[in-house]
Amino acid sequence: MILCLGPVGSGKTLLLKNLQNLETIDTTTSTVPTVGTNLTAIRLENQKEVTVRELGGSMAPIWRNYFNNDVKKILYVVDASNLCQIAAAGVLFYTILAEPSLHKTKVLLVLSKMDASYRQMRNEALLMLQLARLRKEIPQEITVVETSAMSGAGVDKVRKWLQGTLPPDNCLEDPNWTGHILRRNCLLDDVIQEKVEGELKEWTCDWTEYHSLDDVTDDLRFVVFGLKPPIVGLEA
Secondary structure, eight states: OEEEEOSTTSSHHHHHHHHHOTTSOOTTSOOOOOOSEEEEEEEOTTSOEEEEEEEOGGGGGGGGGGOSTTOOEEEEEEETTOHHHHHHHHHHHHHHHTOGGGTTOEEEEEEEOGGGSOHHHHHHHHHHTTHHHHHHHOOSOEEEEEOOTTTOTTHHHHHHHHTTOSOOTTGGGSHHHHHHHIIIIIOOOHHHHHHHHHHHTTOBOOGGGOOSHHHHHHHHHHHHTTOOOOSTTOBO
8 A cells, every 4th residue: 555645735636646647737726635535546657557545634633544564655745845834744754654563664755846945945844854863763764756746847756666666865775776776877887887886885975965866876977987976975
């Protein structure tokens, strides 16, 4: 089971509509806040269809009634343009992550409405959500994606996460993901790839310095050409 959670007005419904069909969504009209639950069928690139259960933000007090070992993934949507809402969203987020039945659940933190916010608001949102601290205290794998229903930006990354092809934020710590990124983004032959993967295992890094997968990819290209990555705290 896949759940979509988040405060009232965070953009859950419009995100799911975008995931259903990117070409036919009318973003000029407002959606009605979800009362109760909605089931949304989403067809992925591999032609597999998944069903996402959206729980209305007003149902937050009883969300836990839907938490069990069958929940494999959770999309948690936060309006990045509404800093006044983020503190409360953080409390709800921690409550979800602390649920024992969800300790093996993969979590996607979706920062929505990025078209209505500026870059610094993203960093402020993550700070208010205390994401760095949470990652040290909870067992779940958390990936962060920025989206905009107006432009469609980031929606494809959510789709890839649903089908399991979006590398997690700590992807360089996993040799399998490292190899995948090298093959896909750096177009390496096997000999160079093996050399670079060997060097990556020697890295020590403060992974919070990375703000997106693009940053990771850029650093991998530095290694390919024998240069030291520019990210602060990254040493070969």
